[in-house]
């Protein structure tokens with residue numbers, strides 16, 4: 001059975017005190033059941049604190065929103081996978097569309113980031129997604145296939161099993177324009193098919209594929225009911241404890 005995951009990407013929001021309050025509020029009202037993994041992705045300065053707060057729970061984890069592709073070195077302002085792992089985090093987001101757009105991260109760098117994360121026992125959540133124009137001109141399957149092939153499909157079977165994929169149509173992120181359940185299921189099934197062609201059905205059936213893009217407490221249930229949607233990567237709605245808890249209880 002695939003892992004069900006609800007992950008909160010806080011982006012560049014919250015202070016240290018807000019971060020502590022948010023995690024504590026979620027921990028006090030969200031079921032700590034292994035059936036659904038809940039992951040917090042706070043800004044980097046709070047990663048150690050958030051990792052400590054979730055330590056000892058059975059279903060909560062912490063992760064970083066990004067890591068550098070190099071092992072270490074003269075990259076002022078950047079954070080290595082080794083540093084992230086040493087904070088007690090278990091996951092790292094790779095290839096979020098905001099990183100691709102504003103920091104010009106390319107598929108080759110993302111491939112190296114995935115390798116670096118795995119090398120430090122972090123599970124990468126690899127984000128893929130098409131732009132609105134690519135959806136409108138029906139190129140979206142090709143775009144997603146290329147993103148998978150260029151940054152993920154070099155992995156061995158055992159390595160790819162340690163990854164998670166997040167399908168995040170760029171036109172749905174932070175816009176209030178959620179993909180319909182039919183649109184989400186169509187793309188998740190396509191991703192599952194691409195995994196099957198590359199790694200075989202047994203592997204493809206074990207990799208969680210999350211939906212992200214204006215997923216909230218109102219629409220999570222119908223999105224998570226889709227057979228190939230294994231949970232969500234949540235931005236805006238993860239900043240409000242009550243909403244994040246509702247989403248985590250939407251399976």
Ligand code: PEP
Nearest residue numbers: 173174212213214235236
């Ligand atoms: C995201 O940033 O990954 C995201 C899905 O954001 P939002 O939920 O706000 O659209």
